[in-house]
């Protein structure tokens with residue numbers, strides 16, 4: 194990261210801490226604001242948040258790691274989340290998982306080289322009676338099989 198970018202990010206975090214306050218209860222809001230703008234929270238950003246809030250960097254990192262919607266590294270433009278919870282698992286999630294990995298040439302937890310698609314597992318999406326279910330950014334797809342899942346991916350590839 195360039196020095197100029199670091200300075201700009203530090204200033205931005207300083208403004209956020211000024212706006213939300215230094216109390217620990219503001220930590221999640223500050224992290225969400227950084228995530229909202231940059232799409233991830235870099236190590237540097239985490240360290241700066243910790244420094245400006247007078248807390249240990251491990252505490253900031255544990256929050257980033259805990260919440261599935263906070264990322265410590267850049268993700269793809271599309272985040273594909275396949276439900277791994279029991280109902281979807283029993284209705285064919287594994288076959289769908291294999292098909293999407295094959296189609297994208299990546300494993301779960303990885304992002305395509307062109308930074309377009311990130312593949313992740315998620316827990317129950319509340320569509321248990323219509324599994325396997327998958328979320329592509331905000332949109333839910335249900336009753337998937339390997340073929341329909343691959344068709345959905347080819348629309349966003």
Ligand code: FES
Pocket residue numbers: 276277278279280281282316317318319320321322324326
């Ligand atoms: S178990 Fe997959 S949506 Fe609930």
